Amino acid sequence: MPEDLRQDDYELLARIAHRYYVDGRTQEEIAAEFALSRPKVQRLLERARWSGVVDIRIQAPPWLHLDLETQLRDAFRLSDAIVSPSRTDPQSQREAVARSAAGYLERRLHDGAVVAVSHGRDTGEVPRFFRPERRIDCTFVSAMGGSPRVDAPTNPNEICRTLAEHCGGRAESLYAPAYVESVEMRDRLLEQEAVAHTLRLAARASVALVGIGGTDDGCTMVRSGCLSLEEIARLRAAGAVGDVLGNYVDAGGTLISAPHSSRLVALSIEDLRRIDTVVAVVSETEKPQAILGILRAGVVDVLIVDEGNARTVLELARESVPPRAAGAAAHPAARGR
Amino acid sequence: MPEDLRQDDYELLARIAHRYYVDGRTQEEIAAEFALSRPKVQRLLERARWSGVVDIRIQAPPWLHLDLETQLRDAFRLSDAIVSPSRTDPQSQREAVARSAAGYLERRLHDGAVVAVSHGRDTGEVPRFFRPERRIDCTFVSAMGGSPRVDAPTNPNEICRTLAEHCGGRAESLYAPAYVESVEMRDRLLEQEAVAHTLRLAARASVALVGIGGTDDGCTMVRSGCLSLEEIARLRAAGAVGDVLGNYVDAGGTLISAPHSSRLVALSIEDLRRIDTVVAVVSETEKPQAILGILRAGVVDVLIVDEGNARTVLELARESVPPRAAGAAAHPAARGR
DNA sequence: TCCATCGCTGAGCAAATGATCGGAGCCACG
DNA sequence: CGTGGCTCCGATCATTTGCTCAGCGATGGA
Numbered sequence: 152m153p154e155d156l157r158q159d160d161y162e163l164l165a166r167i168a169h170r171y172y173v174d175g176r177t178q179e180e181i182a183a184e185f186a187l188s189r190p191k192v193q194r195l196l197e198r199a200r201w202s203g204v205v206d207i208r209i210q211a212p213p214w215l216h217l218d219l220e221t222q223l224r225d226a227f228r229l230s231d232a233i234v235s236p237s238r239t240d241p242q243s244q245r246e247a248v249a250r251s252a253a254g255y256l257e258r259r260l261h262d263g264a265v266v267a268v269s270h271g272r273d274t275g276e277v278p279r280f281f282r283p284e285r286r287i288d289c290t291f292v293s294a295m296g297g298s299p300r301v302d303a304p305t306n307p308n309e310i311c312r313t314l315a316e317h318c319g320g321r322a323e324s325l326y327a328p329a330y331v332e333s334v335e336m337r338d339r340l341l342e343q344e345a346v347a348h349t350l351r352l353a354a355r356a357s358v359a360l361v362g363i364g365g366t367d368d369g370c371t372m373v374r375s376g377c378l379s380l381e382e383i384a385r386l387r388a389a390g391a392v393g394d395v396l397g398n399y400v401d402a403g404g405t406l407i408s409a410p411h412s413s414r415l416v417a418l419s420i421e422d423l424r425r426i427d428t429v430v431a432v433v434s435e436t437e438k439p440q441a442i443l444g445i446l447r448a449g450v451v452d453v454l455i456v457d458e459g460n461a462r463t464v465l466e467l468a469r470e471s472v473p474p475r476a477a478g479a480a481a482h483p484a485a486r487g488r
Numbered sequence: 489m490p491e492d493l494r495q496d497d498y499e500l501l502a503r504i505a506h507r508y509y510v511d512g513r514t515q516e517e518i519a520a521e522f523a524l525s526r527p528k529v530q531r532l533l534e535r536a537r538w539s540g541v542v543d544i545r546i547q548a549p550p551w552l553h554l555d556l557e558t559q560l561r562d563a564f565r566l567s568d569a570i571v572s573p574s575r576t577d578p579q580s581q582r583e584a585v586a587r588s589a590a591g592y593l594e595r596r597l598h599d600g601a602v603v604a605v606s607h608g609r610d611t612g613e614v615p616r617f618f619r620p621e622r623r624i625d626c627t628f629v630s631a632m633g634g635s636p637r638v639d640a641p642t643n644p645n646e647i648c649r650t651l652a653e654h655c656g657g658r659a660e661s662l663y664a665p666a667y668v669e670s671v672e673m674r675d676r677l678l679e680q681e682a683v684a685h686t687l688r689l690a691a692r693a694s695v696a697l698v699g700i701g702g703t704d705d706g707c708t709m710v711r712s713g714c715l716s717l718e719e720i721a722r723l724r725a726a727g728a729v730g731d732v733l734g735n736y737v738d739a740g741g742t743l744i745s746a747p748h749s750s751r752l753v754a755l756s757i758e759d760l761r762r763i764d765t766v767v768a769v770v771s772e773t774e775k776p777q778a779i780l781g782i783l784r785a786g787v788v789d790v791l792i793v794d795e796g797n798a799r800t801v802l803e804l805a806r807e808s809v810p811p812r813a814a815g816a817a818a819h820p821a822a823r824g825r
Numbered sequence: 826t827c828c829a830t831c832g833c834t835g836a837g838c839a840a841a842t843g844a845t846c847g848g849a850g851c852c853a854c855g
Numbered sequence: 856c857g858t859g860g861c862t863c864c865g866a867t868c869a870t871t872t873g874c875t876c877a878g879c880g881a882t883g884g885a
Binding site for chain 2 (some may be wrong): 833
């Protein structure tokens, strides 16, 4: 395979790589054996890896898509990405993603952690699978108001309550609607200590668990009655592709300021940016454009997504030139031991 | 392949291995990511390697037999083994092995080195290929007397002279026959300062370049007139399978003391043992039994051999139980980076 | 129920590794 | 033939890694 190497080089690289990787010698021993300096051996090993003389393969279970995860991390500068296996049925797809998210939280959360939580159908599935082995003394706090017109399990307060229940932690509810009827009303609401306190706590969270919403007529925001069909259409016209916590962005990831945003009771994009680990949970039901937009906004640190969306998002990212080059070019494996 | 792992374990191992080997994260970063201690990550990586989740393969050129070399090293506690590709023609086979030996010497020898040299057809081919890029100020010294009845290029003195010529070093000849006619004669010879000095120098060599001889009627010792057909037959009857420098051993590697040995003018097995690196060069023309015997004697540090003999020797070693267990069992790859 | 044993865990340390940097040799060009 | 730029080399240092060891909790037997 590595045909551009001279025969001698090829032989030397193979010999040294074999001695190192198969026989388990140290670089120093090999250096002595071949009458080379230790750094030279290290460079040769690097070259052997790079040129394909050393072939490191991970026998991953077929249901894992580690390569997709790596591409997502690299393309969007995520600290982590988890791709869950494809399911045909939307509901079991959502469950698969939620299971991954729950597992992630179980690993990530420790005593004293504060977790800001959004609404959403995907997010709403997470509590069912969140079953830490031992008690975690952490706090779940609503990062967004509620809405009476959807099922309880997709409201942030309810999600917080169940998460807390399953790990022995506490839940702090936000006693406010997601959208109020006027700017004045929102300002009055924010003056209420109960509301202000909860939002302050959410803003200081170390972890946020959020869903990503779309902008079609059947999106959660519309179904929950938070936004009218007219409003969502106006957002679409303004270029909106998706939202986190009611904050809409366009395809390039830029925040869209629309009239409705001043009636929103939730953390802002800036609040989210200050949170250490923002975990976004998305399954097939959301449009890839929405995911791409939010990822480009740069607020998400950890993406938990299904295989189908992962592929499509990466595809879209490659097609449309990103506003600020975040090259998706594969860089050669950095390490080889 | 790794089917004895539980599904969760398998997934975790694959994830961690991917992060480490493909993405190039450090163990510490991975530990933080998965909420594990660093040593734990290191153990998991070890397990991943061991269980086959991580598969490290060396794309060696087809003419190299690195696996055979490793088996030889392990089975006979050699510090190095070089297997040269098979040739059908005995002469080109000898040349291939000699080329490897010459390359080895070029790497191994430095200014000030003293090399003790034996006779033999295989050894005799080495000088032709010994062409160091720069001058090496070393000394080649005969470790054995000569014999007038064979071609000059297989006599130690001549081999030394040519090796020295090709690297700009010095040669010290042994002015004595390999075998003399009586014990008394030998003792008288060893009293000669010219002879004694050369043998003392050879005994202090840091490297020895030796051939391995057989015990059939056509072996070098017989052809050169050093031993009669009767003598070699007596040696065979005593269990001898091969020799280095006229010192014969049986299949178990034990030295055979026969009448002729007191008429030998050469380094002894004990002298060889004291030499840091004893390099044995053998090609197809020698019997594998001879090689096996000599290897079991434990004097050889580096074996340079053709593929056919390498396989046969390993096969024989597995069949017959060695006197002192030198297990040929493959131990799992020690390293994985 | 108590105690011995086993295996697992993570702190700490020594070895091994990867990376930087000045210097030497080499080539192309002036 | 001199010179500038280039690459390659190995001394050296910071980081990473492998490993040991004492302590802990689980397990099982008395």
